[in-house]
Amino acid sequence: MEWEAVIGLEIHAQLATKSKIFSGASTAFGAEPNTQACAVDLALPGTLPVFNAEALRMAVLFGLAIDAEIGYTSVFDRKNYFYPDLPKGYQTSQLFHPIVGTGHVDIELEDGTTKRVGVTRAHLEEDAGKSLHEEFPSMTGIDLNRAGTPLLEIVSEPDMRSAEEAVAYVKKIHSIVTNLGICDGNMSQGSFRCDCNVSVRYKGEEKFGNRTETKNINSFRFIEKAIKGEIERQIDLLEDGGTITQETRLYDANKDETRSMRSKEEANDYRYFPCPDLLPIVIDDEYVEKLRSTLPELPDARKARFIEQYQLSEYDAMVLSAYRDLSHYFETTANIAADAKLAANWVMGELSKHLNQNDTEITASPVSAEMLGGLLLRIKDNTITGKIAKQVFEAMWAGEGSADEVIEAKGLKQVTDTGAIEAMVDEVIAANKPQVDQYVSAEPDKRGKMIGFFMGKVMQASQGKANPGQVQGLLKQKLDALANS
Amino acid sequence: MLDKTLAELAQGLAAGEFSSTELTQSYLDRIKAEDGALNSFITVTEEQALSQAQAADQRRAAGDAGPFTGLPIAHKDIFCTEGVRTSCGSRMLDNFISPYNATVIENFNRAGAVSLGKTNMDEFAMGSSNESSFYGPARNPWNTECVPGGSSGGSAAAIAGGLVPGATGTDTGGSIRQPAALCGITGLKPTYGRVSRYGMIAYASSLDQGGPMARTAEDTAIMLNVMAGFDPKDSTSIDKAVPDYTLTLNDSLKGLKIGLPKEYFSDEIDPQITAQVQAAIKEFEALGATVKEVSLPNSHLAIPAYYIIAPAEASSNLSRFDGVRYGYRCNDPVDLEDMYKRSRGEGFGEEVKRRIMVGTYALSEGFYDAYYKKALQIRRLIQQDFVNVLTEVDIIMGPTTPHPAFKLGEKTSDPVAMYMEDIFTISLNLAGMPGMSIPCGFANGLPVGLQLIGNYFAEQRLLNAAHQFQQATEWHRQTPAR
Numbered sequence: 001m002e003w004e005a006v007i008g009l010e011i012h013a014q015l016a017t018k019s020k021i022f023s024g025a026s027t028a029f030g031a032e033p034n035t036q037a038c039a040v041d042l043a044l045p046g047t048l049p050v051f052n053a054e055a056l057r058m059a060v061l062f063g064l065a066i067d068a069e070i071g072y073t074s075v076f077d078r079k080n081y082f083y084p085d086l087p088k089g090y091q092t093s094q095l096f097h098p099i100v101g102t103g104h105v106d107i108e109l110e111d112g113t114t115k116r117v118g119v120t121r122a123h124l125e126e127d128a129g130k131s132l133h134e135e136f137p138s139m140t141g142i143d144l145n146r147a148g149t150p151l152l153e154i155v156s157e158p159d160m161r162s163a164e165e166a167v168a169y170v171k172k173i174h175s176i177v178t179n180l181g182i183c184d185g186n187m188s189q190g191s192f193r194c195d196c197n198v199s200v201r202y203k204g205e206e207k208f209g210n211r212t213e214t215k216n217i218n219s220f221r222f223i224e225k226a227i228k229g230e231i232e233r234q235i236d237l238l239e240d241g242g243t244i245t246q247e248t249r250l251y252d253a254n255k256d257e258t259r260s261m262r263s264k265e266e267a268n269d270y271r272y273f274p275c276p277d278l279l280p281i282v283i284d285d286e287y288v289e290k291l292r293s294t295l296p297e298l299p300d301a302r303k304a305r306f307i308e309q310y311q312l313s314e315y316d317a318m319v320l321s322a323y324r325d326l327s328h329y330f331e332t333t334a335n336i337a338a339d340a341k342l343a344a345n346w347v348m349g350e351l352s353k354h355l356n357q358n359d360t361e362i363t364a365s366p367v368s369a370e371m372l373g374g375l376l377l378r379i380k381d382n383t384i385t386g387k388i389a390k391q392v393f394e395a396m397w398a399g400e401g402s403a404d405e406v407i408e409a410k411g412l413k414q415v416t417d418t419g420a421i422e423a424m425v426d427e428v429i430a431a432n433k434p435q436v437d438q439y440v441s442a443e444p445d446k447r448g449k450m451i452g453f454f455m456g457k458v459m460q461a462s463q464g465k466a467n468p469g470q471v472q473g474l475l476k477q478k479l480d481a482l483a484n485s
Numbered sequence: 486m487l488d489k490t491l492a493e494l495a496q497g498l499a500a501g502e503f504s505s506t507e508l509t510q511s512y513l514d515r516i517k518a519e520d521g522a523l524n525s526f527i528t529v530t531e532e533q534a535l536s537q538a539q540a541a542d543q544r545r546a547a548g549d550a551g552p553f554t555g556l557p558i559a560h561k562d563i564f565c566t567e568g569v570r571t572s573c574g575s576r577m578l579d580n581f582i583s584p585y586n587a588t589v590i591e592n593f594n595r596a597g598a599v600s601l602g603k604t605n606m607d608e609f610a611m612g613s614s615n616e617s618s619f620y621g622p623a624r625n626p627w628n629t630e631c632v633p634g635g636s637s638g639g640s641a642a643a644i645a646g647g648l649v650p651g652a653t654g655t656d657t658g659g660s661i662r663q664p665a666a667l668c669g670i671t672g673l674k675p676t677y678g679r680v681s682r683y684g685m686i687a688y689a690s691s692l693d694q695g696g697p698m699a700r701t702a703e704d705t706a707i708m709l710n711v712m713a714g715f716d717p718k719d720s721t722s723i724d725k726a727v728p729d730y731t732l733t734l735n736d737s738l739k740g741l742k743i744g745l746p747k748e749y750f751s752d753e754i755d756p757q758i759t760a761q762v763q764a765a766i767k768e769f770e771a772l773g774a775t776v777k778e779v780s781l782p783n784s785h786l787a788i789p790a791y792y793i794i795a796p797a798e799a800s801s802n803l804s805r806f807d808g809v810r811y812g813y814r815c816n817d818p819v820d821l822e823d824m825y826k827r828s829r830g831e832g833f834g835e836e837v838k839r840r841i842m843v844g845t846y847a848l849s850e851g852f853y854d855a856y857y858k859k860a861l862q863i864r865r866l867i868q869q870d871f872v873n874v875l876t877e878v879d880i881i882m883g884p885t886t887p888h889p890a891f892k893l894g895e896k897t898s899d900p901v902a903m904y905m906e907d908i909f910t911i912s913l914n915l916a917g918m919p920g921m922s923i924p925c926g927f928a929n930g931l932p933v934g935l936q937l938i939g940n941y942f943a944e945q946r947l948l949n950a951a952h953q954f955q956q957a958t959e960w961h962r963q964t965p966a967r
Contacts, residue, residue, distance in 0.1 A: 080804060087809075279721065
C-alpha cells in the first residue's frame with residue numbers, strides 16, 4: 001500500500017506596524033534587551049492594553065487578499081499559561097471570533113497544475129519575549145523587546161500532501177504578505193515562521209493519522225527538510241509496527257532532524273476566555289470596502305498580466321510576479337530595454353545569481369533596474385555582445401558606473417567593421433589547416449556544426465568583441481567557398 | 486479644622502483661614518497619634534504630602550488654585566503611585582515601588598490634591614472585612630472589635646475615624662459601598678467605565694470600578710469631578726462628557742420615583758436595618774419622592790454568578806505575579822517550577838489562593854460552558870432586571886448590607902457567610918450601573934447604610950438624592966467617640 005502525507009500549516013507573520021499591538025513601544029528589531037518594553041509590555045500591575053488599529057487594517061487586508069470571510073466582530077481572548085518570557089501569564093489572542101475566517105490561496109505544482117489550499121482562519125495575537133539561556137550561566141535572561149509585537153497567525157486546512165506542496169503554500173503566503181506590505185517577510189529574524197502539522201495515512205483512507213506539530217521553522221529549506229524528515233520518521237515507525245504519538249516537536253537544523261518537545265498529555269489547558277480589558281472589534285462594510293480599494297496588485301493577478309502583457313512563460317511569470325520589488329525591477333528593466341524576454345532572462349539569471357551570492361536584497365542591488373535596462377539596450381543595438389554584457393554587468397556590480405561608462409572605459413564596444421572581422425577570419429582559416437580540411441571533406445549537412453570551432457577562435461581573437469552574426473556569415477561564406485572550389 | 490468636610494475645607498483654604506501645609510500637618514499628626522488603633526493606612530507618605538501641600542499653597546498664592554487644590558485625601562493601596570510602595574494589601578507586592586501613576590492618581594495630582602498615604606485593603610481587593618490584608622485588618626472606628634468592611638476598609642475606617650476627609654476606593658462587588666455602610670460614611674461606585682482603571686491593580690476587570698469615599702454626598706461629588714473621565718489608556722473607559730456633579734446637588738426631589746425591590750426586604754435581613762432603611766425612605770417621601778415596590782427576580786443568582794466571573798478573571802489577572810520581574814520571589818528556587826510554586830504559594834494569602842483556584846477550575850476545559858458561560862448568561866439576566874426596573878423608577882433603594890459590622894474573626898472560617906454580606910451590592914457590578922451607600926441610622930450602635938442605585942451615568946441623580954437626604958438628616962454628621 002502507498003503512504004500519503006497530510007500537512008497543515010500555521011504561519012506566524014509579524015505585522016509591520018511601528019508600535020506594538022497593545023502598547024506604544026517600538027517594534028524595531030535588534031535593540032538592546034528590554035529597551036523597547038514599556039510598562040504595558042512588562043505587565044506592571046495595573047497596566048491595560050490598547051489595541052493598535054494599524055494591526056487591524058493589516059489583518060483585514062490579508063483577509064481580502066485571500067478572498068476570506070472578514071470577522072465583522074472579532075474578539076480578543078486570553079490564552080493562559082506560565083512562561084518567563086510571557087509577562088502577563090497569558091497571551092492575548094483570538095480563539096472564538098478571529099478577524100479573518102475561511103479563505104484560500106492557489107499554489108502552482110511542479111507539473112504545471114495549480115492546487116487550491118484552504119485557509120481555515122487568520123487571527124491577531126501578541127508575540128512573547130525571548131528567553132536567553134546562553135548569556136547567563138545557570139540563569140535565564142528575559143528580553144521583552146519582542147513581547148507585544150503583533151502577529152497574524154494564518155492557519156491552513158490540512159490540504160497539502162507533500163513537503164513540496166507545503167513549501168509552495170508557504171511561499172505563496174510569504175509573497176502575499178510582503179506584497180501587501182503588512183510583513184517584512186524576514187525569516188531569519190523570525191518575522192515569518194511556520195509550525196508544521198504532519199500525519200501520514202494509507203492513500204485512499206479517509207481518516208487522518210495521529211499528527212505531530214513541529215514548531216517555529218524559519219526558512220523555506222528547513223520547512224521542506226523538516227516535513228520530509230517527519231514523514232519518513234512516521235512511515236518508518238508505522239511500518240515497524242509502532243504508533244505515532246500526538247506531540248509537539250522541534251526541528252534541529254544542525255542535525256536535520258525533529259525531536260520531541262512535549263506530548264499531548266503534558267500540554268497546557270489554556271483556559272481561553274474573552275479578554276475583559278479589550279472591547280470587541282467591530283468593523284463595517286464601509287471600512288472593509290475602503291480597504292479593498294487600497295489592495296495592491298497581488299501575485300496571481302500580476303502573473304496573469306505578465307503572461308498576457310509580456311508573453312512570458314508560466315514559470316518566468318510566476319517567479320517574477322511573486323514579490324513586489326522583484327516585479328517592479330523586472331518591469332522597469334523590460335520597459336527600458338523594450339524586450340521583456342531579455343529582461344526576464346537577465347533578472348532571473350545574472351541579477352538573481354549576484355543577489356543570492358552576495359545575500360543582497362533586490363532593493364539594495366548595486367545594479368539598479370535602470371542600469372540593467374541601459375545594459376540591455378546596448379545588447380539590443382549590437383554595441384556589445386551578450387558575452388561582453390556579463391563582463392559589463394560585473395563591472396557595474398562593482399560600482400564602476402553605467403553600462404555606457406564601463407563599455408567606454410574598458411573599450412568593450414563590439415567590432416562591426418567588416419574589414420577588421422574579415423582579417424581575423426582569414427587569419428583563423430589560415431592557422432587551422434587540419435580543421436579546414438575536415439570541414440571541406442565533410443558532408444554539407446554536417447558542416448553547420450563544425451563552424452562553431454572557427455567561431456570560437458575568431459571570438460577569442462577579438463576578445464569577444466566581434467559581432468557574432470557578422471563573424472558567422474563571413475566564416476560560412478569563406479569556408480563554403482573553399483569546399484566548393 | 487479636622488472634622489470639616491472637603492467642601493468646608495475647600496472654603497477654608499480659599500478664605501485663607503489655614504494653609505494646605507497646616508491642614509496636611511494636622512492630619513499627619515492625627516494619623517500618627519490614632520492610626521495605631523485603626524490600622525487604616527499601609528503607608529503614610531509624610532514627605533510627599535508636605536511637599537504637595539507646599540506646592541498647593543504656592544499655586545494658591547499664584548492665583549492658580551482649582552477647587553481641589555490643597556485638599557488632603559488618601560488612596561486605596563490598589564492605585565499605582567509613582568515612587569511609593571503599592572502593595573495591594575499583599576505580601577506579593579510588599580516590595581513593589583510603582584514606577585508610574587494610575588490615571589486616578591494623575592488626575593488628583595493635576596488638581597493639586599495632597600495625598601497623605603495609601604490605605605489598607607483586603608488582599609488584591611478580595612474580601613468583605615479587610616481581614617485578608619497582609620498588613621493586618623483595619624478596624625471599625627465605631628467599635629474596634631468590629632471589621633470596617635472591605636475591601637476598601639482602610640479608606641472607610643480612615644474617613645470615619647477622622648484621619649482623612651476623603652479617600653479613593655474601588656468596588657468590584659461592593660468594596661466601596663459595603664465598608665461605607667459599615668463605617669457610616671458616604672461611598673459611590675460610578676458606572677463601569679466612568680473612572681479609568683489604568684493603574685488600578687486589576688482584580689476582576691469587567692467588574693472593577695474606582696470611586697470616591699467621604700463623609701458627605703457633596704464631598705463625593707467634588708471628588709468624582711476630579712476622578713471621572715475618558716482615558717485613552719483604558720479601552721473600557723467611556724468617552725462621554727463629565728458634568729460638574731456639584732451643580733445639580735440642590736435640585737428638588739419632587740416627583741422622584743423610587744423603587745423598592747421586594748427581594749431586598751426579606752426576613753433574613755437584620756430587622757433594625759430594615760427599620761432604618763424604611764425610615765429613610767419615608768424621609769425621601771417627605772422630600773417629594775414617590776415610592777413603589779419593584780422586583781429584581783434574578784437577585785438570588787448574583788452571588789453564584791459573581792463567584793464564577795470574578796475569580797475566573799482574577800485567576801488570569803493575577804498570573805503576572807510570578808516572581809520573574811517584580812514583587813515577591815521565594816528564596817533559592819531550585820528551578821522554574823519551584824520558583825513559580827513557592828513565589829505564588831508564599832506571596833499570596835489564603836483568600837486570594839482560594840479565588841485563583843476557583844477561577845482556574847471554572848475556566849478549565851470541559852467546565853467552561855457549565856460555569857463561566859452560564860455565569861455570563863446570568864449576568865445578562867441580572868443586567869436586564871435592572872434595565873427593566875429603571876425604566877419604571879429613577880432610583881432603586883434598599884439596604885447596602887444585610888447586617889451591620891461584624892466582629893473580627895466572626896466570618897473568616899466561613900467564606901460563604903462572608904460572601905453573603907455582599908448580597909445587595911454584587912448584582913450592581915454585574916449590571917455595571919452606579920450605586921451609592923449613605924448613612925441612614927444605627928443598629929446596636931453600629932452604622933446602617935442605605936443603598937441608592939441608578940441607571941447608567943445617573944451619578945448626578947444619585948448624588949442629588951443623597952445630598953438632599955443629607956440636607957434633611959444628620960446621620961452623616963455622626964462621628965464615633967474619639
